[in-house]
Amino acid sequence: MNAEPVEITPGDSMFELGRDRIATLASVADYLIPAAHGMPSAGEVVTAAQLRFVLRTRPDLFDPLIAALRYELGDDPSVRLAALAAHEPEAEAALQMVIVAGYYTDAGVRSRLGYQGQVAKPVNARDYPTYLEEGLLDKVIERGPIWRNPTTG
Amino acid sequence: MSTEPADVLIIGAGASGGVVARRLAEAGYSVVCLEQGRWHDRSEYRGTELDWELTARKQWSGSPNVRGLPEDYPVDDMDSDLSPLMFAGVGGSMLLFAGAWPRMLPSDFRVRSLDGVADDWPLTYEELRPFYERNDRHIGVSGLGGDPAYPPGEDPPLPPLPIGPGALKVARAHDRLGWHWWPEPNAILSTPYEGRHQCVQRGTCMQGCNEGAKASTDLTHWPHAIANGARLLTGARVLRIETNSQGLATGALWLDEDGREHFQPANVVVLAANAIGTARLLLLSASNAHPDGLANSSGTVGTRLMMHPFASVTGLFNDNLESWQGHFGCSIESFQFYETDQRRGFVRGAKWGLAPTGGPINAALPSRAGKQAWGPDHHIQMRARFGHGASWGLFGEDLPDPSNRVGLSSTITDSSGIPAPELHYKVSENSRKLLDFHIDKASESLLAAGAHTIEVDRLMQYSGWHLLGTARMGEDPTTSVLNRWNRSHDVANLYVVDGSCFVTSGGVNPTSTICAVALRAADHMVNTRFDQQVPR
Numbered sequence: 001m002n003a004e005p006v007e008i009t010p011g012d013s014m015f016e017l018g019r020d021r022i023a024t025l026a027s028v029a030d031y032l033i034p035a036a037h038g039m040p041s042a043g044e045v046v047t048a049a050q051l052r053f054v055l056r057t058r059p060d061l062f063d064p065l066i067a068a069l070r071y072e073l074g075d076d077p078s079v080r081l082a083a084l085a086a087h088e089p090e091a092e093a094a095l096q097m098v099i100v101a102g103y104y105t106d107a108g109v110r111s112r113l114g115y116q117g118q119v120a121k122p123v124n125a126r127d128y129p130t131y132l133e134e135g136l137l138d139k140v141i142e143r144g145p146i147w148r149n150p151t152t153g
Numbered sequence: 154m155s156t157e158p159a160d161v162l163i164i165g166a167g168a169s170g171g172v173v174a175r176r177l178a179e180a181g182y183s184v185v186c187l188e189q190g191r192w193h194d195r196s197e198y199r200g201t202e203l204d205w206e207l208t209a210r211k212q213w214s215g216s217p218n219v220r221g222l223p224e225d226y227p228v229d230d231m232d233s234d235l236s237p238l239m240f241a242g243v244g245g246s247m248l249l250f251a252g253a254w255p256r257m258l259p260s261d262f263r264v265r266s267l268d269g270v271a272d273d274w275p276l277t278y279e280e281l282r283p284f285y286e287r288n289d290r291h292i293g294v295s296g297l298g299g300d301p302a303y304p305p306g307e308d309p310p311l312p313p314l315p316i317g318p319g320a321l322k323v324a325r326a327h328d329r330l331g332w333h334w335w336p337e338p339n340a341i342l343s344t345p346y347e348g349r350h351q352c353v354q355r356g357t358c359m360q361g362c363n364e365g366a367k368a369s370t371d372l373t374h375w376p377h378a379i380a381n382g383a384r385l386l387t388g389a390r391v392l393r394i395e396t397n398s399q400g401l402a403t404g405a406l407w408l409d410e411d412g413r414e415h416f417q418p419a420n421v422v423v424l425a426a427n428a429i430g431t432a433r434l435l436l437l438s439a440s441n442a443h444p445d446g447l448a449n450s451s452g453t454v455g456t457r458l459m460m461h462p463f464a465s466v467t468g469l470f471n472d473n474l475e476s477w478q479g480h481f482g483c484s485i486e487s488f489q490f491y492e493t494d495q496r497r498g499f500v501r502g503a504k505w506g507l508a509p510t511g512g513p514i515n516a517a518l519p520s521r522a523g524k525q526a527w528g529p530d531h532h533i534q535m536r537a538r539f540g541h542g543a544s545w546g547l548f549g550e551d552l553p554d555p556s557n558r559v560g561l562s563s564t565i566t567d568s569s570g571i572p573a574p575e576l577h578y579k580v581s582e583n584s585r586k587l588l589d590f591h592i593d594k595a596s597e598s599l600l601a602a603g604a605h606t607i608e609v610d611r612l613m614q615y616s617g618w619h620l621l622g623t624a625r626m627g628e629d630p631t632t633s634v635l636n637r638w639n640r641s642h643d644v645a646n647l648y649v650v651d652g653s654c655f656v657t658s659g660g661v662n663p664t665s666t667i668c669a670v671a672l673r674a675a676d677h678m679v680n681t682r683f684d685q686q687v688p689r
Contacts, residue, residue: 036529037536057204058211096518096525101207104513113539114473115513118200120353120364121478125295125312125343129336130321136328137335145301146333148492150263150277 014048016062021069024080025051028069029099031077038112045109046102054101064094159185159384161678162404162419164391164434166190167245168664169650169671170425171370171378172288176675178381185417186378187389187407190224190242195365200357206514213360215240215249216615223410224388226567226574228429233578235460237617239427243387244371246427247340250618252358252367252482253506253662254294254340256285256669259304260492261550261659268493268500271552274656275628275637276673282306284669284676289338292368292668293346296338302488314343314352319474319543320484320507326602333489337506339482340368340664356509358481367482389415390569393438394422394447394647401688402447402647408569420687421646421678425671428458428620428653432559433574435624448624448634448641448649455560455623457553459658462580463616464588466595467510467522467544468604469537476542479509483546490594491660499586501550504661505595510542520615522608537606545595548619549587550660554579559623580612588612619663624653639674645686650674 014022029042055062068091073080084092103109110117131137161177163170166188178184199205199213210219215238217225224241240246259278264271286307298308313336316324327334341358342351352366365372375385388410395403395416404418424431432455438447446454483506491502510516516539518525526534557578565573588611596607627633630642635654641647650671652663659666678685 032527033531034529037532039532053204054207057207060211097207097210097514100514100517104517105203105207110513113513113535115477115540117203118205118355118357118477118512120201120355122353123314123343123351125314125351127315129313129315131316131324131336134325136324139328139331140333140335141299141301143301143331143333145304146488146492147258147302147304148260148267150259150267153267 014052017066020071021066024069025099028077028080028095032096032099033103039109042099042103045106046099050102050106051098053105054098058097061094061098064091065098067091068095156416156418158404158418158420159183160419161421161423162187162417163423163425164405165245165425165427165430165651166243166370166375166385167425167427168247168370169667170423171244171374172668172671173423173425173650173675174378174383175291175374176672177678178378178383180679184378184383185419186383186385187391187405187417188243188385188387189390190240191387192243192371193248193361195361195363198357198361198363200355200360200363205357205360206512209360213249215359215618217241223568226571227565229562229565229573229575233576234580234612235462235578235617236615237429237460237576237620238615239429239620243375243385244369246618247369247664248361248371249359250664251508251662252339252341252480254292254296254338254482254665255486255504255661256303257659257661257663257666258302258488258491261657264501264657270500271657272627275626278304281666281669281673284672285665288665288668288672292340292373293342293349294338294340295343297336300335302333302335302491309338311343311346314339314341314480314484315354316484317474317479317509318472319470319476322470322602323507323543323598324485326598327487330598330601332487332598334485334487337483337486339480341480341482342366352480354478354480356478356481356511390571391434392571394434396440396442396447396644397688399688400442400644401686402644403688412569421648421685424647424649424653425651427651428623429559429574429576431649431651431653432623433561436561437571448643448647450643451631451634453625453632454634456555456558457622457625458557458559458576458578459551459553459619459621459655460578460617461548461551461619461658462584462588463613464547464592465521465544465610465613466547466592466599467542467608468599468602469541469606469608470543470604471541473540474543475540476510477512477540481508483507487598490591497590499583499590501552501587502660503547503549503587503591505545505547505591506662508544508546510544513539521613522610543599543602545598547588547591547595548660548662549584549591551658552581552583553622553625553657554581619652619658621652621655621658621663624649625656626654627656638677639670646688648674648678
């Protein structure tokens with residue numbers, strides 16, 4: 001969000017959220033997921049487009065997100081998160097979900113994790129299982145039945 | 154809307170309702186089914202979309218309280234240690250189940266005789282085995298025959314699914330430990346079968362299968378039932394079952410989506426609405442003749458609710474296992490510690506099933522085991538967790554307790570104004586000891602497989618998939634609701650075929666047993682059709 005100017009138009013969820021809350025969200029995002037270990041910060045990644053995507057998919061998150069980003073909770077993300085955790089866990093959960101979902105649905109982040117999404121890899125049942133090649137069931141079978149026979153106890 | 158009497162009215166189009174509808178329609182019965190949900194097209198499922206993990210936690214959640222769809226009824230679970238999970242729609246909760254398809258074991262039907270607890274079932278594993286096998290063919294079960302955890306029988310109709318790299322590590326560990334393991338049977342196709350596609354290992358089974366590889370009765374049973382004349386009415390919410398002066402059920406009063414009231418007459422009524430929905434309907438059907446609810450002269454309707462307290466134990470490995478992929482029904486299972494050993498300080502046991510660990514949002518905000526990490530450590534934890542996990546799911550036997558029950562809420566209703574079910578459920582001391590023991594052993598398994606870290610969820614709140622026991626079978630009408638053929642002791646033309654009928658829970662995923670018991674009940678209805686009492 002830091003990297004991209006936020007375009008705000010009336011009727012947009014961003015418009016309702018407002019610039020101040022968006023700025024607060026960016027600071028919390030950077031606090032939770034900072035740039036480190038070769039990964040970008042969430043503040044950079046969770047752009048207005050990402051935020052729109054998340055809130056369009058999950059409009060139920062909007063109200064608790066508004067609550068979590070209110071001015072009265074101050075400028076320090078750690079203080080804000082501690083207050084939410086203590087008194088408003090639903091708002092805290094919504095804030096975390098919006099940031100995490102915005103971050104991990106980003107193509108660049110996924111690429112750095114080596115993740116291409118949930119990919120279709122059709123099963124080929126003719127492939128001979130490695131566990132049979134290695135004989136990993138042989139001893140299981142050799143040990144014989146392990147079920148308890150009700151008639152003999 | 155036709156009010157022609159049906160030979161059989163089925164309430165609920167899920168697992169058991171689908172099985173009974175197919176069998177009876179193929180036998181020539183006129184069948185009507187009332188289902189409060191609707192048909193779902195596979196294109197609705199989000200597994201192929203970027204929003205998959207986001208919608209999994211809301212629109213496609215297993216919890217009706219989280220989803221809050223108009224066709225759902227809310228469940229008051231404030232006084233319950235576990236939150237129940239279910240889905241209203243054609244195919245029912247099978248649309249969102251994992252697809253694991255183990256059977257109960259012979260000892261599960263005899264826990265009073267063997268372990269001195271709860272009650273024996275009025276039927277045996279051997280009696281049920283042919284129905285398991287017939288259902289396996291209808292469902293298209295993939296698996297490997299010869300598992301010594303079970304008595305001999307017919308092999309699954311399809312070859313086993315691949316177990317994946319994480320399960321292979323665990324299988325090697327069990328080989329070294331001398332512990333049981335076996336490829337889990339799954340209601341998921343390993344090869345094309347009866348017009349359905351094989352599994353593509355996308356790992357999104359629990360939000361609906363885009364391929365139709367995972368079985369659900371909307372795919373496996375309802376098309377056959379409808380082709381044989383069954384009528385399936387969706388968006389049909391049942392208010393109550395009516396009876397006549399003979400004490401026989403005459404049909405059901407129901408509401409359509411516009412709130413209009415209808416009456417569907419029938420000669421026989423079959424309840425297939427899961428152990429919460431069925432108990433709710435029987436209690437809602439109270440009348441002057443049945444002041445405590447229908448079929449409830451024993452006073453046991455709604456009691457003995459069992460939900461299988463669930464723990465998960467996840468091992469994290471150095472290797473990238475791509476554990477976001479793979480069928481979510483279990484890859485492998487272990488019955489090593491399933492049977493009672495009194496030295497452990499509890500009775501009965503648990504099946505272990507190894508599952509994938511989900512996508513990146515789940516790794517960051519785990520719904521199973523694992524803690525969140527923020528700050529720079531977040532990335533370290535994500536690298537360690539995402540794609541690197543293998544998770545044993547532990548379903549422990551949940552012994553029946555009369556105080557664990559379903560009642561009717563005096564404050565919460567569904568969108569039609571009908572009282573919601575209210576749950577009172579506490580996890581027993583036996584279950585807690587059982588899970589503690591199995592958590593330790595499952596940790597040992599994963600460490601032996603090479604895991605460097607173990608993450609444990611000792612009791613998952615949102616794990617109440619297995620709804621069982623609220624209208625139990627039994628020989629004695631003073632202590633049970635149904636006879637051994639799933640027919641009400643009190644109402645001679647009323648059957649309950651869902652998991653409500655379970656006498657005990659076993660320690661395995663129950664859907665294959667629910668379906669086998671339902672098929673057995675339907676067979677009996679056909680075989681005794683000329684003796685069936687019907688309203689005049």
